[in-house]
Amino acid sequence: MADCEPDAQRFMDLTVPEYAYMFGFLQADGHLAQGVGRKGRLTVEINAKDVGLLRRFQQLTPYYSSITERTRATNFSEAHRSAVWTLCSLDARTALNDLGLPYGSKSRTVAPPTVAFARRDYLRGVVDADGSVGRTGKGFPFVSLTTASTAVAAYLCFYAGKVTGSERTLKRNARDDVYNVLYTKENAQLLAADLYYDGCLSLERKQAAADALSTWIRPAGMRVAPARRRWTADEDRVLLRLDDDAAAAAELGRTEKSCCIRRWRLRTGRTPMPASVSPSRK
Template sequence: MFGFLQADGHLEQGAGQKGRLTVEISARDIHILREFQELTPYHSSITERVRRTNFSASHHAAIWSLCALEARTTLNELGLPYGRKSTTITPPRCEFSRRDYIRGVIDADGSVGYTGQGFPFVSLTTASTAVGAYLCHYAKKVTGAERHIKRNARDSIYNIVYTKEAAQALAEHLYYPDCLGLQRKKDAAAGLATWVRPAGMRIAPPRRRWTPADDAELLRLGDPAAAACALDRTEQSCSMRLWRLRTGKA
């Protein structure tokens, strides 16, 4: 629940002790707001409205509103800031259920399903460096797949994607039976388990990253063929890395 609120919730602070938490999502997912409402020991309300958005002339939305000061204070102390928050949210700095937290974040700002090529995938789009790095750290322990976050050039957002067996393992781990989550993503996660790698599809080996020592030896030799033998890499890899080092792109 907290992961979902960090991604899709908005904590507003008014005059004095006034303020409220709001979460607005598509009405098709209203069930998750009702579950949040049942979990929360404070008075709250769920309303619906239809409005025009950039994507639809009649978007049907559901809004959960919670005004209790004690509830807002608790959420704020856990790491849900007042006002704009997309780049500043971080995982809680206390004991918490890691996979449930990550599932909440992915429910709000991620996707689960199949790519256009028919491959399973689990992805997260986030502006928070801390949240993006945390997913990469956690998912590596679960799947063995290593990811290094980098903001895209268009809107400075991190797009983190896991595909094929890594996506299957991550989805199975996060969306376990009877977990709290969006039903459509729980269904999508369950559907990933049916994928089987086609016969003959090569499994790419783990990417071997260049170290400062590798770079120094490559520059010392200055020859991709010689470096390939010395560093146990392909000549093409050494040639590309040498070009990137010499042109300042690495």
């Protein structure tokens, strides 16, 4: 882990990996409450087994904060033990709020920072708080994230696409109205190795789970799904110019079905028109 001493001038400098991770975790699992006047507080409550992470947050913060533990009944346990980190400093809360941690309800509105930030560390914080790393019931590696934020889900897909070469289509699930972003097998191995690098700040149990994914080897005979071919702006222009699925399929080396679906998405606005196509062509 990089040496990061708490300093008021450096606090929440998101180019520092530890602070980028911490901010991602707080966006997903923290709660910023505003009181009367200058009063208010930031709280994070996690399983007491993970209290070591809160102690690290406390060490990274150059303002007074406290950690307490409590036992309460939950849907999963009659005596669930949790640890709560509480930070009341107005300066600290203002810094976090300015970076994009809103007061009150935040699940849909949080988004990746607009300032420079350590990308994989930020995403690891989000995954540690609201995601999962491990193996499926069949033993396949997986990395997943459940979030209500379109911006966060889209950013994970963008970043993971660069790491794995795999695309994801965002769609809220019907039951909970949230996004469930999932990577499995080799894609999960690549993403986990990138996010959970040696010496990074993370939940110890998820670091261990990520490290264990590297031992998986695809069984002999298991088919590898071909990578999806992305549509380019030039292909979109050809598709719209020809306005004929069969002709476009022959020229672009695609199927008529894929051309039909792509043309429908362009015409209905579900996919943006390429830059050189005027609105009148829609």
